[in-house]
Amino acid sequence: MITLALSKGRIFEETKPLLDAAGIVCLEDPETSRKLILPTNREDVRIIIVRASDVPTYVQYGAADIGIAGKDVLIEHGGTGLYQPLDLKIAKCRMMVAVPEGFDYDNAVKSGARLRIATKYISIAREHFAAKGVHVDLIKLYGSMELAPLVGLSDAIVDLVSSGNTLKANNLVAVEEIRMISSRLVINQAALKLKRDLIQPLIETFSDAVNR
Ligand code: PRT
Numbered sequence: 001m002i003t004l005a006l007s008k009g010r011i012f013e014e015t016k017p018l019l020d021a022a023g024i025v026c027l028e029d030p031e032t033s034r035k036l037i038l039p040t041n042r043e044d045v046r047i048i049i050v051r052a053s054d055v056p057t058y059v060q061y062g063a064a065d066i067g068i069a070g071k072d073v074l075i076e077h078g079g080t081g082l083y084q085p086l087d088l089k090i091a092k093c094r095m096m097v098a099v100p101e102g103f104d105y106d107n108a109v110k111s112g113a114r115l116r117i118a119t120k121y122i123s124i125a126r127e128h129f130a131a132k133g134v135h136v137d138l139i140k141l142y143g144s145m146e147l148a149p150l151v152g153l154s155d156a157i158v159d160l161v162s163s164g165n166t167l168k169a170n171n172l173v174a175v176e177e178i179r180m181i182s183s184r185l186v187i188n189q190a191a192l193k194l195k196r197d198l199i200q201p202l203i204e205t206f207s208d209a210v211n212r
Pocket residue numbers: 007008009010011051052053069070071072073091092093143159160161162163164165166167181182183
């Protein structure tokens with residue numbers, strides 16, 4: 001039996017075609033089912049539904065053998081105990097620095113001002129600004145980062161952007177790209193050895209489906 005950890009929403013939806021390619025069909029819809037362990041058409045595969053940021057933890061401890069998580073989540077988690085063999089190129093977006101319209105970010109950086117940055121992505125933000133030599137105070141939030149500069153909590157935010165509509169709706173502009181983000185297949189290192197016969201074919205099928 002292998003256990004696959006997924007989050008509902010965009011990751012579940014964008015993983016479906018990959019599961020299809022492997023002949024795996026989830027028998028319940030996580031958006032409507034209250035179950036957290038979902039059966040599939042294959043007796044040897046089950047899916048567990050967890051928070052996106054919890055996927056690496058379940059896989060790290062072997063409670064799930066494999067999982068799918070955004071690179072943002074994986075960087076913040078640290079990746080301990082995880083094998084990351086494949087970029088699935090799903091749930092793509094960009095990690096950006098954004099500021100209120102009219103805030104002169106380049107000038108603030110040049111003048112050596114200390115910046116207050118609100119973000120859920122403390123590790124990514126810390127590393128980014130350290131590499132630029134910019135002094136920052138990082139303020140940890142768990143969501144709705146876009147609000148922070150509007151009410152004076154921070155000068156800027158570090159957040160994921162896909163369409164850009166959320167920034168626009170809040171009069172924010174992206175001023176710097178930190179990195180591209182997509183979701184990765186993650187595998188528990190012990191499971192990879194012990195369940196190679198089940199996991200290796202999955203990696204190959206996913207890889208073919210991604211590069212098709
Ligand atoms: O929602 P929850 O708190 O449970 O967890 P989560 O937000 O981590 O999960 P989920 O399902 O929303 O995101 C899962 C993964 O999708 C993330 O870890 C990213 O790798 C990836 N992804 C891709 C995104 C986005 N695109 C994205 N646009 N994750 C979040 N967003 C948010 C962003 O934070 C911002 O608030 O969407 C908003 C911006 O979207 P646009 O289209 O208006 O630019």
